[in-house]
Amino acid sequence: MGRTRQVAVGKVVFGSGKLVLLAGPCAIENEAQFRSCAQAVKTAGAHILRAGFFKLRTNPQSFQGLGSDAFRLAEQVSAETELPLVSEVIDPRHVEKMAQITNLFQVGTRNMYNYPLLRELGLSGKPVLLKRAFAATLDEWLLAAEYIQSAGNPNVILCERGIRTFENSTRNTLDLNSVAWLKANTDYPIVVDPSHGTGRAQLVAPMALAAAACGADGLMIEVHTSPTQSLSDGEQALLPAEFTSLTQQLERLLASQERSLWKI
Amino acid sequence: MGRTRQVAVGKVVFGSGKLVLLAGPCAIENEAQFRSCAQAVKTAGAHILRAGFFKLRTNPQSFQGLGSDAFRLAEQVSAETELPLVSEVIDPRHVEKMAQITNLFQVGTRNMYNYPLLRELGLSGKPVLLKRAFAATLDEWLLAAEYIQSAGNPNVILCERGIRTFENSTRNTLDLNSVAWLKANTDYPIVVDPSHGTGRAQLVAPMALAAAACGADGLMIEVHTSPTQSLSDGEQALLPAEFTSLTQQLERLLASQERSLWKI
Amino acid sequence: MGRTRQVAVGKVVFGSGKLVLLAGPCAIENEAQFRSCAQAVKTAGAHILRAGFFKLRTNPQSFQGLGSDAFRLAEQVSAETELPLVSEVIDPRHVEKMAQITNLFQVGTRNMYNYPLLRELGLSGKPVLLKRAFAATLDEWLLAAEYIQSAGNPNVILCERGIRTFENSTRNTLDLNSVAWLKANTDYPIVVDPSHGTGRAQLVAPMALAAAACGADGLMIEVHTSPTQSLSDGEQALLPAEFTSLTQQLERLLASQERSLWKI
């Protein structure tokens, strides 16, 4: 295709050639945790803050997020850090209200085929980060994006987060072939999530570097100030210091390709 | 586990030991098509009629069903044939209205992880046919059922409809291991859909017999009076005469196991 | 295709319409174990005896079989029970010598792509039971059979033994779609191995019945007089009494389809 379409999220632009970092905890757990994580990722150089209100958990007894109770807190922390928010939306009935809080809607892996939700997001016009379903072909993923676009919203960013295979040493199999294929054959900006794509903190930095090397436009990284106390996904979260170290490695690698991290 | 829980849909009971047949076209296309298919499957011995209002199609340009425009027609045909209706529900905002028309809610493969929808169905109390997501483990499938149950609705029937593998000779890989496993380890009634599970009309009868042989409580079969003119899934639909022949083969096979087709 | 080609193994014929039972322990462990298992499966109605000399074990430290040390014993037990032997061959250098002992060469799942071995078996002319590699497409499987045939040996029987998927509740996913597809589109006799196809003794009988129902020409079943003391695969072996019960259920199911178990 050649050129990547540009999608603006606040002052941050995806698809400019510069790499955008989306970071933060898996979910908002409480005020202290969220504020400290937000400040830490801001300091480390993140451009967009993960603000998880609603979690889709396989087990109905697992922590499901604070829901709308955390909207106010997220707004405050976003203002304090000057970081736009990316938030997962799980229900078409939430779109209108969440659109007032979040800057970038995230569609999670379990909802890529939820076409009524995608249509609602298409009508909202807000930027959408569309994660690949963990067993979706590239064709199906692009057709899901088409559901959003054909409802009038071209602001779609794709996010590779790993597919399900027979391999169990890692939580998912991060499919970077898909990144290279999409860069060559479509004009969508592509984000990679090595946290879910590996499920192991130890593997996040090497796979983040690999994603940048094959052309990703952004990286979504789970960062937590106390991963072992996290209510979800702690085993794949980086500490702030690890995230800082990763951003420095990324800066060097990108420079070797005449690219850089996003800067306004 | 031993005994299977019984779930009643109109006068039809799943889990009684007798095999229930759910049949009909993939979607309601128009009055003539739906009425002729309904009468044909009634004559051939079906117990529940497929009434597809809303189709989740991968491509946004594909036929998506007639939606609520077909509610009235479905009610009439259900009354004429005395067959209860099974209908796919795709949006939590539809549950209340559809509950007046349909006797059995179907959750399709793309919505097994749609927990807000499952919760809404749990609150409705109506029987739910929960299809397995095409890349769901048995654990995840059972936890999805738990979302419905923990909202207060124990009337859950599971439906195996094939999983996604590397094999491309068939549309999906029908996993009958799952049926045997679930019969041995849970008390849910289990339905098998060999139409989607194979994607080829030629393979529907042998796999329906196999499903019955390993203990399925019901079979969901696509039947169309003019498969080649069907707006969706024509290549996997049986003709009424083929369906009649299959019911006879099933009757003989079940008798060899001291079972039978459902009769009131 | 219509008619199935007939392949004779001693006095037993595959593809006649009658169902052939291959049974016995996973491997020959010692004289007492092998003789007692052989007599038990003979009594229960098996037609061909599993005689495992060489085991391909993933771990080099696992029990690998007694090798050629067990040839003499196998010959004696075969003569005593009047059961032909099926034995896995793992090395092209073994073909000539094993051809004097075994009546049916088995190619295991790990060797379906071992074309030098397949060529050697093609030259030998002896019947070959070709198991599907656990990630082989039907096309690849048929092309592997073609390696044997094009070397001059048409006596090929295919054996479905389960494929590898994301599902971990069972050891493999038994793909009975493949049986229905191969019966409809090729003339090979098809055997199904529900022991490896499920990996759990509890699921062997229902899946054996399902395999018979969709047209299998034979079943390969692990039977052991003391499964818990077996050196390999004990968790999937049936006790002789369970195998006897299964043969009775099979006899009834086959009768409902105007078929029967093999009888000379």
Next chain:
Amino acid sequence: MGRTRQVAVGKVVFGSGKLVLLAGPCAIENEAQFRSCAQAVKTAGAHILRAGFFKLRTNPQSFQGLGSDAFRLAEQVSAETELPLVSEVIDPRHVEKMAQITNLFQVGTRNMYNYPLLRELGLSGKPVLLKRAFAATLDEWLLAAEYIQSAGNPNVILCERGIRTFENSTRNTLDLNSVAWLKANTDYPIVVDPSHGTGRAQLVAPMALAAAACGADGLMIEVHTSPTQSLSDGEQALLPAEFTSLTQQLERLLASQERSLWKI
């Protein structure tokens, strides 16, 4: 684990921190083709030359390689270019003779479970490049390496070449998670084959860069002077000029990580 074991192939050392390039055509087709490809990859900076004598082709009618007829030619070209040879071995009966010609035995994806072959290679003592079977777990792959080691040969290099999934846009799904995992948890040198891992020339360079970025010790790349006339795998082969450009990009990326391409 920390340090990577070093494995020497001629004067080339794997596991030194420097990246080794193995390149050349899929198979030796004729003298002119092989010599021109060899000289081209030498000029472009390759360190080891692919010399394919025996090809395992799924279809028995496909080109199977020139076999031992090409041994003499390969020796001459190796001497002319001063490049050591890597050659696939497919039969335990070939090991002794091939050991005189080749510097590095390659075990292809179809033979990872061929334990008699692995044992023979263990006894030979020569370095072995062990490709991952396309449906092997990391555990199974490491146990296959153990078959070689436990026969007395520690000179094992692992090669990730893509796994089989449901995705069909690419020939295989290159699993770079495996590279990061193996670097963190074992001491084997790891080579990546982006040619087979993607199956498309367009994707080879980005995935080669990604592999280098996450720590690969070597890259195996198909290069052909006339890909469209290649007897096998032409659609994934790079032209010499594309390979040269890739080596330059790799040099820059490695420098950003304080690494470099192999130099004696």
